[in-house]
Amino acid sequence: MHIIQEILFVFAFAIAVYLFYRKARQIRLNILLGRDVSLNDHPDLRLKNVLLLAFGQKKMFRNPLVAVLHFFVYAGFLIINVEILEIILDGILGTHRLFRDVLGSVYPVLIGCFEVLAVLVIVGCAIFLIRRNVVRVRRLAMHELDGWPKSDANYILVTEIVLMLLFLTMNTADQALHPDLGPFWVSGAFKGAFEGFSPFALEAIERSCWWLHILGILAFLNYLPYSKHLHIILAFPNAYFSDLRPKGKMENMPAVQKEVTLMLQPELAAAEPAPADMPKFGAKDVPDLTWKNILDAYSCTECGRCTAACPANLTGKKLSPRKIMMDTRDRAEEIGKLGNTEGKTLLRDYISEEELRACTSCNACVQECPVSINPLHIILQLRRHLVMEESSAPQEWNMMFSNIENNMAPWKFSPDDRDKWAIEMNA
Template identity: 65%
Template sequence: MHLIQQIFFIICAGVAIYLFAKKVGSIRRNILLGRDEDLNDNPGARWKNMTLLALGQKKMFKKPVPALLHIAVYVGFIIINAEVAEIILDGILGKHRLFAPFLGPVYGYLIGFFEILAVLVLVSCAIFLIRRNILHVRRLWMKELNGWPKSDANYILITEIVLMSLLLTMNAADQILQARGVEHYLATSPFWVSSHLTGLFDGMSTGALIALERTCWWLHIVGILAFLNYLPYSKHFHIILAFPNAYYTRLIPQGEMKNMKDIQNEVLYMMQPELAPPPAEGAPAQHRFGAKDVQDLSWKNLLDAYSCTECGRCTSSCPANLTGKALSPRKIMMDTRDRLEEVGRNIDKNKEFQDDGKSLVHDYITVEELRACTTCNACVEACPVGIEPLSIINQLRRYLVMEESNSPQEWNLMFSNIENNMAPWKFSPDERDRWAEEMGAS
């Protein structure tokens, strides 16, 4: 019987790991569809960013209450799952609490510490459910979250509550079986939380307790394997991607826009024709001016999209959104990820991308949204994991203006003045200092 369980467990674990690795490989392929961007400079500053933003969750503490709840869930869930190592080895080897004989009394303290964290996770997730579904916190109740995004958040919170409840129930049944001296249930020191729950199950027979403990054990580990495979389809994949995304955060000052060398050269050659290379030497641009679709963005932009936590801190800080404009930086990231997933499915089906008549701009993100952005960088400053919605917005706007000539009349007037007068105003260079002459005459 034990051998059958071992084989079944190994098959379950193997299938789960394979499916997870396959999906992660697909996401990696999608991210690398983006243009190349070199972000390997200054590794010291990058490691610091990763430590402070991803591990230390520095920006989360701008809102202390949700930050404390989040770090309880984050730290608790990560540390508790260290116990999964023992569960996996137990399943493979057909053992029960493999580490207990080696750790002695320390084992009980470790499990007790895990149980305290489990309670914190359980309580924090319950509070998050209340904030989302009863208190209706504005940034968690906006229209871009309708449907799957809202359900996704609730599914994860409920799953974590169930997994923590299974852990505590399993340990409580285990404690009673230890006290009854049942074979394979090695005596340990009392667990800090579950030892107080044994009264709920004391009246059960030994057979029923074994069935309860084993059922909780299986549901707990199968739940974790299922959770592992759910992550890549969920916004909660940021649990993993927050670390590389924080590491590769751009180190240039916020608000510094990346110039397009091709455009700079065109302006330079217009002003100083003698510097223009002969036609044979001038290489044509290899990509669009700006970005029309996800393939025109950089791999870092696409990593940003997959790393988005959908927390809405960017949108709640956006002055355009706060004044009723269509723009939501969170929606920009969600739309980019959705379009990238669609492109990935297209490649999976056709072996290479086949034009589907769609693009990120127009079909997912509207012109109205893009024009509403004030480029104030509030969204970039607010993001807890270093995501830059503004970078995507700027590139999409560049495409609209430079390839579609799609811009408001006021912008076109300014562009014309800059082109003809080298200034935004409708005055020729020769007349620009006339105000000084008038001042002198007075």
């Protein structure tokens, strides 16, 4: 009987790992659709970002209560995975609580800590479900989350609660079956609930919970790549490769700077060789973005802190930085599955001009994101394409561009008249 269980477990484990690898590989290829960009400078600062933002969740603690609850869920999920290692080895080797003899008296303490974390995970997930579905916090109840995004969040929270309950029930039945095992801190207090159960019934309960728990974990592993909860994994590389430049610094194109220089100094134009190929300005579709932009999109937690801080969104404009990231990820997925579908692009088919025009470039979304996502960089590249490739801009912008081209300043004054204000001041 044990050998059959071992074979079944190894088969299920191998299938789960293979399916996860296949999807993870596809996501990597989707991310690499973007243009190459080098983000390997200052490794010390990048590691610091990983420690503070990804591990420490520094930005989350601007709202201490939510941050603490999220930290319980996050820490519990990560730390309890140590216990999953034991379950996997037990399943492969056909053993029962393999680490018990290795750790000795430390083992009940360790499992006890895991159980406390499991309770905290249950409490945290329950409160988050209430916030989403009963209290309906504004940023968690916007229409852009209707349908799958809202269901996705609820599925994950409910799944985590069920997994933790299975873990606690498994431990409770196991202690009732093996009195010398514990006592564990939480389940040990409830093992009396199984008093009077036969050894067969206790083993059936323990084994059922064991199988459901580990199969649930393997199913959760393969659900992650299709879910916003992929940020559990991608938050770490995304924090490492975050932009270290000051937030107000925008990325200029050398080709554009060169043209401006030639405009201001026409005498240099004669000596300048004609470019072999016309550069591409901005981005119209996902392959025109950088791989970091696409990594940002896959790392998005859909928490909506960016949108909640966006002044354009707060004043009723159509722009939502969270939607920008969700649309970018959806388009990357579409290209990864179907190829670069003819006539369909990120710009207009997913993100409208109205959304792009509403952005004030204030960097509030960048500042608020807990995992170092930069929606503004995508917005600026799409807007650059509109202006420089399609000559599509509001009339007010066109007037400013014309003034800069003719007068070398945003205002409609001749360069010869710029110093008149000083003359008038001295009069």
